[in-house]
Amino acid sequence: MAAITTIRNLGPAMERDFRKCGLTTAEEIRALGADEVYGRLIGTGVRPHFAAFLALVMGLQDRDWLSPDPTEKAQLRKRFDSIRSVTKDAQTGIEAELDRLGIRPNQGT
Template identity: 50%
Template sequence: MPAPVSSIRNLGPASDANFAAAGIKSAEELRALGPDAAYARLLASGHRPHFIGYYAMVMGLQGRPWNDCKGKEKEALRTRFDAIVASVAADTSAAPSGIEAALNEIGTGLKR
């Protein structure tokens, strides 16, 4: 039986549902995708970007506590995070329309 996403350090029970909505149903799938591709899928499924959530996942995949991320490593992860967010935002096939587009325009982000 596959391990739940929440079996990865730093990821709680809500992570199971969030990643499942992005098509990632197990810790093994998350590990196979890697943190950047998995986070891009999470964002594309409608979740709002959250830097701490991203680096907590990265640290957890390395078996490290979330607050172990500091200094230059944290700066490098911020660069990766910003690139992922920009990439997903630029993907016109995932661009919201109607009310979702209006909400994004005024800065409330995707709501699901």
């Protein structure tokens, strides 16, 4: 089983975040795919960042996270917004309200 950090563009911080949603290997991430994995991350309270999603998608393609052209980047942005929207719709309570206000505390360890 390969460490998550063996996926291009993913470092120790992303590996810690993936552990929060029970993902511990590169094989698990590859099997689930970027959209599912990123949705799970957001569901654990990790604040969504397009750059992190971009790094994940490009890493799974063994590409540098800065490599997409403007058209591809726009398509990826739509995917990211869709994942974020679905995940936010599933939130309830104080977390959803804090996210709505943009004041949710950092969930990092």
